[in-house]
């Protein structure tokens with residue numbers, strides 16, 4: 001009896017537009033693990049693997065099987081006893097939760113080494129992040145193009161954002177200028193900032209900031225290396 005009830009529930013949960021409980025209820029700890037699920041599931045799909053158990057996924061990803069079951073339970077009934085997970089459904093749902101089914105327009109501020117490296121990385125575009133322009137103060141860079149995307153004078157930022165719907169500002173300037181850039185971006189109406197400058201930026205409450213510090217990861221590596229040597 002209970003078995004049948006579960007089957008009915010799974011069918012209902014797996015209906016097209018009722019995959020998950022409200023995505024806003026999912027904890028940030030789980031959300032931070034989703035890109036890794038997304039990456040592994042994509043790899044499985046590329047290898048034409050359409051079904052996987054939590055145990056197999058756990059061996060691949062280095063999470064425990066129970067962690068995987070707990071995480072994936074958050075957003076729908078993709079796992080069935082004896083069947084495992086439907087890789088494609090799960091991949092699509094995680095894409096949806098991560099907002100990767102939407103397209104975003106981005107600009108890069110600071111077109112030096114890092115700004116150009118990000119601009120040259122074409123993979124972001126594949127996931128819907130379209131680079132519309134770069135900005136800088138250096139006259140030698142202004143007027144150049146990176147992959148056909150122009151570098152403009154920073155003084156043109158406001159006008160450019162007024163004319164183009166920009167969702168994400170990517171800050172790649174030295175840290176002394178980063179707060180001023182964040183102010184300019186938010187004043188112009190950009191509501192999400194991907195910040196690479198090593199500084200904690202102050203922004204209005206409704207603006208989202210995601211900081212990236214490669215050095216954090218490098219220092220963890222250094223810690224592990226120095227402890228291994230001991």
Ligand code: NAI
Pocket residue numbers: 109110111112113114115135136137138141154172173174175177181195196197198212213214215
């Ligand atoms: P870079 O010196 O090659 O490039 C910085 C660019 O910003 C230059 O082209 C400069 O003309 C421009 N710039 C300066 N003031 C500006 C302003 N007010 N408006 C617009 N553009 C302006 O430096 P790099 O190596 O590209 O580093 C950029 C930033 O990224 C630095 O803050 C650095 O600390 C940070 N960084 C962060 C990493 C991370 O993991 N988060 C990794 C590497 C760098």
